[in-house]
Each structure stands twice: as structure tokens, then as C-alpha cells.
Amino acid sequence: MPPTDVTALDDLEPGVPHRVDVDGVPVCLVRVDDTTVKAVHDTCSHQEWSLADGGLVFGNGVECSLHGSTFDLDSGAPESLPAVRAVPVFPVTVTDGRVLIDVTAPTNDAPFPEH
Numbered sequence: 001m002p003p004t005d006v007t008a009l010d011d012l013e014p015g016v017p018h019r020v021d022v023d024g025v026p027v028c029l030v031r032v033d034d035t036t037v038k039a040v041h042d043t044c045s046h047q048e049w050s051l052a053d054g055g056l057v058f059g060n061g062v063e064c065s066l067h068g069s070t071f072d073l074d075s076g077a078p079e080s081l082p083a084v085r086a087v088p089v090f091p092v093t094v095t096d097g098r099v100l101i102d103v104t105a106p107t108n109d110a111p112f113p114e115h
């Protein structure tokens with residue numbers, strides 16, 4: 001499946017997590033700069049909570065607003081408790097000011113959250 005066009009780069013405020021749904025998969029997008037956007041599954045691996053909902057970006061991580069676990073935006077790995085499992089990471093391309101995501105080809109082996 002080709003990547004899905006989800007938004008304009010200009011609609012993403014740098015350093016602020018944004019939620020988009022891609023073919024039924026909730027995705028947390030974080031614009032890093034004018035050429036780079038990162039994407040992880042939006043559902044925290046600890047409990048059912050949106051990482052983009054009130055989440056904060058620190059360095060290369062997004063912090064869950066419910067209990068404070070931070071997930072690395074490249075590996076999906078939790079960097080702090082209470083979460084102990086990674087979240088899926090998705091490849092992102094930015095082309096002609098558009099952001100495209102492929103939710104069928106995660107770059108890590110984290111399972112999709114079941115809760």
C-alpha cells in the first residue's frame with residue numbers, strides 16, 4: 001500500500017504532538033523541523049490513552065500526559081515507567097509540503113496496542 005497523505009507540513013506546529021487517523025490507525029505526529037516529521041502509534045502502551053492528547057515533546061521523545069511515560073520517537077521504546085513496552089513507529093516522508101505515512105510498514109517490531 002502506498003503511503004497515505006495525511007496533512008500539510010505547515011499545519012503541524014513544531015514540537016507539538018498531533019493526532020491523525022490513517023486507515024483506522026491512530027497516529028501521533030511530531031514535526032521536528034522544516035523537513036522532518038516523526039510518527040508513532042498514538043495509543044500509549046501502558047493504558048488506552050492518546051499520546052497526542054496533552055502530550056509534551058521533550059528532545060526526541062513524547063511524554064504521555066496520563067502517567068508520564070516518555071517514548072522515543074525513533075525506536076518507540078519507553079524511556080520511563082510505568083510503560084514497559086514500545087509503541088509502533090511509522091515511516092514518514094515529506095514531499096512538496098505534504099506529510100505521508102505508511103502505517104503498514106512499522107520500523108520497529110512493537111505490537112499494535114490491544115487496549
Ligand code: FES
Nearest residue numbers: 044046047064067
Ligand atoms: S497511559 Fe500512558 S503512561 Fe499510563
